[in-house]
Amino acid sequence: MIKVFLLLGVLLGYYVDDPIYHTYSExxxxxxxxxxxxxxxxxxDTIGFSERYGTPIIAFKISDNAGVPEAEPRVMFDGIHHAEEVLGLETIMATINDILERYSEGDTLIRKFVDELEIWFLPVLNPDGHNIVMGLTPDSAVRDTGWRKNARDNNLNGILDLDADGVDPNRNYDFNWAMGGDSVPSHYFYRGPNPFSEGETQAMKYFCERERFCALVNYHSPSYSIGEIVYYPWRWTTHIPALPPDFHIIDEVAGDMAAHIVNDNHNGHYLKTIGEAEVGNARNWQYGKLGIIALTIEICSRRCQVPPEEVPDITARNREGIYWLLSRALRSSFLLTVRDTFTDRPLSVQALVLEIDTTDTIPPPRETDPRTGSLARLLLPGTYTLELRKEGYLTKQIQFDITDDDLTRIDTYLVPENPPEPLVPYPVPSSGEVRVVLDLDEVSHVKADVYDVAGRRIRELLNGELGPGYAIVRWDGKNDRGEDAGSGVFFIRFRIRDRKKVAKTVRVKR
Ligand SMILES: [Zn+2]
Incomplete structure (x- = not known):
């Protein structure tokens, strides 16, 4: 049977054998x-490994200072959940190249995207499945250009059996998992032995939980369904409410994105369609567990692989949708950054928009990224109230406005229930800034100076009025001439009204 297909492939040629289509190694x-x-x-960035062959699953980030996570809205585009649906991969590769070329040419819009966003691409979530489509598996002769699943060895015989093996990665997510897909391993929609049983979906879980995208697109193509559709979450017929709390926002985003992708006939555009919630697919999990505005786009009107000459036009039209979504992340949205008021460290906190969220809704409260303290979220124009919650900290509410043409930046601090002990330097040892908290019961004259071990005064930090309440005295590790004071033991001498106190600190070079 396989030999017949191979022979036909040689005689007729598979579209995906044209060099315009990427192999995984390409x-x-x-x-x-x-x-x-x-x-x-x-x-x-390698975010995980495939289930069967341990193939690296690679994500590609484009942003200024790409090597470090920054407090910027993050948007992600992924392809090849389903192995044969290759047009998402091609759209992603064409878009990556377009962004980098236009960036080097100084294109204003692209520069803004790169500077103000973190743009992530995950071209091939399912590399083992894609290698089956391309005829490049380690088990050589096994090829199926219509393969959908990954390559899990369902019958544990050590052989790649296309009539028995593989899990449908887009039915393996832990959201209504048991209600979607199929429990029979040989089935086209086999959902796997348990949720997140597969390396591919574990990689996506890790990636989304780490990056907390404000919006993303899972690219597919119509292998059995209709195409040129933007699916969004959700209609949940067995649940009250049937529509999600962000419905009016997601509905608008999906509709606008669809309207920015011209259809294959060039006489209209893609259409939005509400998706079903009773499926353990990526979109439902991404929104239902993390609150990400997750869309699924079925690229192409009729099939998942097209003659090579049609590919550039299809990817160019879908690129316009990507650029629309990137623009949308920079307007009618907020970027929140939360730090500890004393230590200045970024905090992971629950951030509820009280007009939309409650604690017990699905999705659960969104959380800021512990690395940056940041969270971005798309809204509609209006006035909203943020409630920031974290155990050990005082809950805080912030009113803010969302406008149609701008990103609202909210930089704020949370106050711990138990502030650090006054007049004790933090951190010790320090390779950066040293901070000392003061707790003043009235307006007080405060003088603070740094001395080295030889008793020389090297820096005046403060000489003025402070309080009442908490205040923070900061030392950047430099002397009065602006030079680095180096490593070693230092003393910060305080005079608060007529009280004196010395705080010892230790600095180490990075
Ligand atoms: Zn698909």
Whole structure:
């Protein structure tokens, strides 16, 4: 049977054999060379490994200072959940190249995207399945250009059996998992032995939980369904309410995104369609567990692989949708950053928009990224109230406005229930800034100076009125001439009204 297909393939030629279509190793090579060409604004990141062959699953980031996570809205585009649905991969690779070319040409809009967003691409979530489509599996002769699933060895015989093996990755997520897909391993929609049983979906889980995207697109193509559709979450017929709390926002985003992708006939555009919630697919999990505005786009009107000459036009039209979504992340949305008021450290906190969220809704309260203290969220124009909650900290509410044409930046601090002990330097040892908390019961004259171990005064920090309440005295590690004071023991001498106190601190070079 396989031999007959192979023979037909040779005689007729598969579309995916045309060089315009990427193999998995070509994706790796191309991303490697793009990273070498643009090292400052790109990052290659292995987010996990495939279930059967341990193939690396690679994500590609484009942003200014790409090597570090920054407090910027994050948007993500992924392809090849389903192995045969290759047009998402091609759209992603074409878009990556377009962004980097236009960035180097100084394109204003692209520069804004790169500077103000973190843009992530995950071209091939399911590399083992994609290798089956391309005829490149380690088990050589096994090929199916219509393969959908990954390559899990369902019958544990050590052989790649296309009539028995594989899990449908887009039915393996832990959201209404048991209600979707199929429990029979040989089935086209086999959902796997348990939720997140697969390396591929574990990679997506890790990636989404780490990056907390404000919006993302899972690219598919119509292998059995209709195409040119933007699906969004959700209609949940067995649940009250049937529509999610952000419904009016997601509905608008999906509709506007669809309207920005011209259809294959060039006489209209893609259409939005509400998706069903009773499926353990990526979109439902991404929104239902993390609150990400997650869309699924079925690229192409009729099939998942097209004659090579049609590919550039299809990817160019879908690129316009990507650029629309990137623009949308920078308007009618907020970027929140939360830090500890004393230590200045970024905090992971629950951030509820009280007009939309309650604690017991699905999705659960969104949380800021512990690395940056940041969270971005798309809303509609209006006035809202944020409630920030974290155990050990005082709950805080903030009113803010969302406008149609701008990103609202909210930089704020949370106060711990038990502030650090006054007049004790933090942190010790320090390689950066040293902070000392003062707790003043009235307006007080405060003088603070730094002395080295030899008793020389090297820096005046403060000489003035402070209080009442908490205040923070900061030392950046420099002397009065602006030079680095170096490593070692230092003393910060305080005079608060007529009370004297010395605080010892230790600085170490990074
Ligand atoms: Zn699909």
């Amino acid at each position: 994706v790796q090579e191309e991303l490697d060379s793009l990273h070498s060409a643009y090292p400052e604004i790109t990052l290659l």
